[in-house]
Amino acid sequence: MSKVIINDVRRGFYLDSVALMRFSRTIAELEGVDEAALMMGTPANRQIMSDAGLLDDAGRAAEGGDLVIGIRARDQKSADQALAESRAMLDQPTARGADAAAWHPRTLRAALKLEPDADLALISVPGDFAIAEARKAIRRGLHAMIFSDNVDIRDEVALKQEAQELGLLVMGPDCGTAIINGTPMAFANRVTQGTIGIVGASGTGTQEVSCLVSQYGGGISHAIGVGGRDLTPEVGAISTLMAIDALDGDAATEHIVLVSKPPKPGVAAKVLDRIAKSKKPATVCFIGAEESPMPTNVTQVFTLKEAARSALALDAGDADLAAIHVPSHRTRVEGLFSGGTLCAEAQFIFHAADEPVASNAPVPGVPVLGKTANGHLMLDLGADEYTRGKPHPMIDPSVRDEILIDALKNEEVGVILADVVIGFGAHEDPAGHFTNVLQEHHTEDGPAIVASVTGTEEDPQVRSAQMAKLETAGVHVAPTNADAARWALSAIRSRG
Amino acid sequence: MKQIEDANQEALRRMLAADPVLVDVLPAAQVIPELTDRMILHAGPPIDWERMCGPMQGAVMGIAVFEGWAPDLETAANMAAEGAFEFHPNHHFDAVGPMTGMTTLSQPVMIVENRTFGNRAYCTINEGLGKVMRFGGNDDEVLKRLAWLRDVLGPAMGKALGAGDGLPLKSLVARGLSMGDEMHQRNVACSGLTLRGLSPAMAETANDTHDLAEALAFVAGNDQFFLNIAMAMGKAIMDPVRGIEGSSLVTAMSRNGTDFGIRVSGTGDTWFTAPVEMPEGLYFPGFTEKDANPDMGDSTIVETIGLGGFAMGAAPAVAGFVGAGAASGAANFTRTMGEITVGENPEWTIPALDYLGVPTGIDIRLVVETGLAPSINTGIAHKEPGVGQVGAGVVRAPMGCFRQALETFAESVGVS
Amino acid sequence: MSETKVNQFLKTPVKVVNIGLEGFAKELEQQGVTVVQVDWAPPAGGDPKLADLLSKLGT
Structure with missing residues (x-):
């Protein structure tokens, strides 16, 4: 079988040997090419090419300053194509700088070399590693927001104590929401900037309050998350107290709102004592708590909506809700929530109205799911039992689908109550997903559906657009989660 | 510590x-x-x-x-x-x-x-x-x-x-x-x-x-x-760094074509060795990776002082040796080596990286933690004696050396 | 009273190192926030013994 060797010599054409080696490899890999080399024609290089069987008379006559293309191919056609390709490569260097921006550091340490002024580490690695990363962050002088959960509470305590000594804030673990100086972090909304500062042990509680403040014409200075366990006796509200200190000393903040599950009396006293020292007025919302004595500068409220209105010194603002017809044989309300605190708020409203209600994540006074045969159900679908091995329903709303379809077919269910949470971090179109399920499974004579949208017009999903989708699908859309719960309550009570 | x-x-x-x-x-x-x-x-x-x-x-x-x-x-x-x-x-x-x-x-x-x-x-x-x-x-x-x-x-x-x-x-x-x-x-x-x-x-x-x-x-x-x-x-620079008690910096990296060895300041003259790896690179015409000898030479002393693979950002033309790497990716090699070093050399700087100093002082703790082995620019020898150089490329130091060194080093500072 | 570190933090535009979910960094970037994404991997390739040793030796 005959081989074709062709050479091409470019007089006085210099290219770096590394670039040429790359070209050589590309050409040698072409179909039909046995071997190829592009080299400067120095005696040593010509020897190498000769040894490789790549040189003809033209190449042999080249000099050190000449570029020699040597190709050995199966046939003339392959050789010609390879030569054409070689010439094209030499004439059109492919400089695009493609790899220049692709680099990401692998460690916090290296990240800080790139951005020495960074002041917050946002940590969402698996829980087993989150504390170690947070510890590195605070030791390098950064505040930390730990989105990760499944962190040992002893590690949380140790971390927060160390951070406290360093004067640094630890938000979390299990902190889903924060707004720092107008910047929404993780699961948060684009709200108006203003004078209300929020300290939140709950992500969706903080989202609902900050969005409502914004909706009512106010604004948020900062929303500081502290993590769901900060107000337990073990942690002792370390981050909550630091956050209150910060908002107290913050010139932009005129009113402080604290949102949390009801803490144990000792922790509550510690937190309220600190707020009492502030000259700023404050609103405290311990969702599900009884009324209790408060310092003179504090207004206690019981729902997230009240928290937002109280912070802006507005009246209760009861929404004008149209009557919803529910047939008498349908006796129950089923709440299907992606936001834990929104679920807690609904429970509180039903419980305060003396309606029997149970939940998988009960507020004080409400029994755990399964302990009562009859009554309404409020499910937190973001709780561990629903999300094990799956994303949170705020990220992937399909987590709610199966249970929603069951409720739609359930003859006992008179009203389905649901939340739609939008904003950064959330699903791109949760209302669209919800209404798709309704279109397929909802019938005229099925349960009524009441929902609200937590979010703002400035959020990527746009609140009014989400509300319109729900309304088009026949959903009764309330202005707030609390209103939605009350609406469902009045509908079920007036059935017939 | x-x-x-x-x-x-x-x-x-x-x-x-x-x-x-x-x-x-x-x-x-x-x-x-x-x-x-x-x-x-x-x-x-x-x-x-x-x-x-x-x-x-x-x-x-x-x-x-x-x-x-x-x-x-x-x-x-x-x-x-x-x-x-x-x-x-x-x-x-x-x-x-x-x-x-x-x-x-x-x-x-x-x-x-x-x-x-x-x-x-x-x-x-x-x-x-x-x-x-x-x-x-x-x-x-x-x-x-x-x-x-x-x-x-x-x-x-x-x-x-x-x-x-x-x-x-x-x-x-x-x-x-x-x-x-x-x-x-x-x-x-x-x-x-x-x-x-x-x-x-x-x-x-x-x-x-x-x-x-x-x-x-x-x-x-x-x-x-x-x-x-x-x-x-490189040798003259690194020798005074040997034997500093408690230092986890590498004082020598070297390979004999069979084993890759490193020495660490705090563990004195002990060699921590692991089998050498094969360079990845480009070959002279007529040769392929089948002809290549594994990594060899004391020349890795230049990486030990922050040059060679660590200074790739200064020499974009060399980056092509990685095979798929583009010249524009050269800086990334240097930045990546910054993850495993404790400092930069203020006198040896790279204009294209806004005069970033070359990454200096390889810390075995950082190597093991990040899983980033030192990146070495090397020539490739033919595996048969007497043939000579057949190509050039990039090779990683084997992680085994660093893991072993870390365990011995930990003992030397009383940690186990 | 000198200003606390937390108050300084609240006063200035936040600059973030994002360790973990890349989506968070992308959303911050879209809002014009300075953010460095860390391509995080478990320390020491997830080897618990070496990771423990490293945490004691400190880095």
């Missing part, structure tokens, strides 16, 4: 304080008195004849003939197998050698003095590209060139250097970095700067213009001439 941070700061301080100067070229036996007849210094951690790779055996055979210990290569091989030669790492005698790294008594060595600390380090003269002893070449042409280096170029350089105060290397390397060298795969600029520095004195001290012309032409025609100077410089 504070003890470790303090020790590493001291180690880094010593690295940055170094003042390496090329001062002389003399026969090896004259500067390494322990180097006696039939003793062969080689690259990498300790190794015996049986475990040596092909090119290193080839080089041993060649150097035995060169030194007159054997009449021919075959006899040399038999003698080596019978234990006629004593083998030691260059590193144990203040020396380093590229690829096979043969150092024997009559070869001329370049002497780099670290004027801050008063220590000296040695390396033979670079033979050029192609069929050379450092890649296991051992035929007449190779041995003749070695004789010429011994008889002509070595003495000429020695005389020229002796006539002045030596050639300061720190500033020379700084200029080389700004001219696109990384001092391992690419030494074009520094070789030129060296020639510029030496040639007036070489001319001044020459006896024979023909010899001078040959000597100048040899240096001028060898783009890698500076590599061996950079290596002696």
Whole structure:
């Protein structure tokens, strides 16, 4: 079988040997090419090419300053194509700088070399590693927001104590929401900037309050998350107290709102004592708590909506809700929530109205799911039992689908109550997903559906657009989660 | 641990304080008195004849003939197998050698003095590209060139250097970095700067213009001439960093073609070894990765001081050696090596990275933590003795060395 | 009273190192926030013994 060797010599054409080696490899890999080399024609290089069987008379006559293309191919056609390709490569260097921006550091340490002024580490690695990363962050002088959960509470305590000594804030673990100086972090909304500062042990509680403040014409200075366990006796509200200190000393903040599950009396006293020292007025919302004595500068409220209105010194603002017809044989309300605190708020409203209600994540006074045969159900679908091995329903709303379809077919269910949470971090179109399920499974004579949208017009999903989708699908859309719960309550009570 | 941070700061301080100067070229036996007849210094951690790779055996055979210990290569091989030669790492005698790294008594060595600390380090003269002893070449042409280096170029350089105060290397390397060298795969600029520095004195001290012309032409025609100077410089910089209690910085990385070895300051002269890896790179026409010998040579001392793969950002042209890597990705190599080093060298900077200093002081803790092994730019030898260089590429130091070193280091500071 | 670190933090535009979910970094970037994404991997390749040793030795 005959081989074709062709050479091409470019007089006085210099290219770096590394670039040429790359070209050589590309050409040698072409179909039909046995071997190829592009080299400067120095005696040593010509020897190498000769040894490789790549040189003809033209190449042999080249000099050190000449570029020699040597190709050995199966046939003339392959050789010609390879030569054409070689010439094209030499004439059109492919400089695009493609790899220049692709680099990401692998460690916090290296990240800080790139951005020495960074002041917050946002940590969402698996829980087993989150504390170690947070510890590195605070030791390098950064505040930390730990989105990760499944962190040992002893590690949380140790971390927060160390951070406290360093004067640094630890938000979390299990902190889903924060707004720092107008910047929404993780699961948060684009709200108006203003004078209300929020300290939140709950992500969706903080989202609902900050969005409502914004909706009512106010604004948020900062929303500081502290993590769901900060107000337990073990942690002792370390981050909550630091956050209150910060908002107290913050010139932009005129009113402080604290949102949390009801803490144990000792922790509550510690937190309220600190707020009492502030000259700023404050609103405290311990969702599900009884009324209790408060310092003179504090207004206690019981729902997230009240928290937002109280912070802006507005009246209760009861929404004008149209009557919803529910047939008498349908006796129950089923709440299907992606936001834990929104679920807690609904429970509180039903419980305060003396309606029997149970939940998988009960507020004080409400029994755990399964302990009562009859009554309404409020499910937190973001709780561990629903999300094990799956994303949170705020990220992937399909987590709610199966249970929603069951409720739609359930003859006992008179009203389905649901939340739609939008904003950064959330699903791109949760209302669209919800209404798709309704279109397929909802019938005229099925349960009524009441929902609200937590979010703002400035959020990527746009609140009014989400509300319109729900309304088009026949959903009764309330202005707030609390209103939605009350609406469902009045509908079920007036059935017939 | 504070003890470790303090020790590493001291180690880094010593690295940055170094003042390496090329001062002389003399026969090896004259500067390494322990180097006696039939003793062969080689690259990498300790190794015996049986475990040596092909090119290193080839080089041993060649150097035995060169030194007159054997009449021919075959006899040399038999003698080596019978234990006629004593083998030691260059590193144990203040020396380093590229690829096979043969150092024997009559070869001329370049002497780099670290004027801050008063220590000296040695390396033979670079033979050029192609069929050379450092890649296991051992035929007449190779041995003749070695004789010429011994008889002509070595003495000429020695005389020229002796006539002045030596050639300061720190500033020379700084200029080389700004001219696109990384001092391992690419030494074009520094070789030129060296020639510029030496040639007036070489001319001044020459006896024979023909010899001078040959000597100048040899240096001028060898783009890698500076590599061996950079290596002696690396050794001279790192030796004062050895033995700092509690320091987790690497003081040497080296490979013998079979094992990769590292030494760590806080664990003294212990070698931590693991099997060498295969370089990934580009091959000269007619050769493929099937022909390649695994990674070899003491030249990784240049990465140890922050050059070579660590300074890739200064030499985008070299980045192409990675295979798929684009020249624009060169900076990423340097940034990535910044993840495993404790500091930057403020005098050795890379213009394209906004004058970022080369990443300096490899910390074994950071290597193990990040899983990022030092990235090394290397030549590739043919696996059969006597063939020579077949390509060039990039290779990673094996993680095993660093894991072992970390465990021993932890014990040394009382942690388990 | 000198200003606390937390108050300084609240006063200045936040600059973030994002360790974990890349989506968070992308959303911050879109809002014009300075953010460095860390390509995080478990320390020491997830080897618990070495990771423990490293945490004691500190980095």
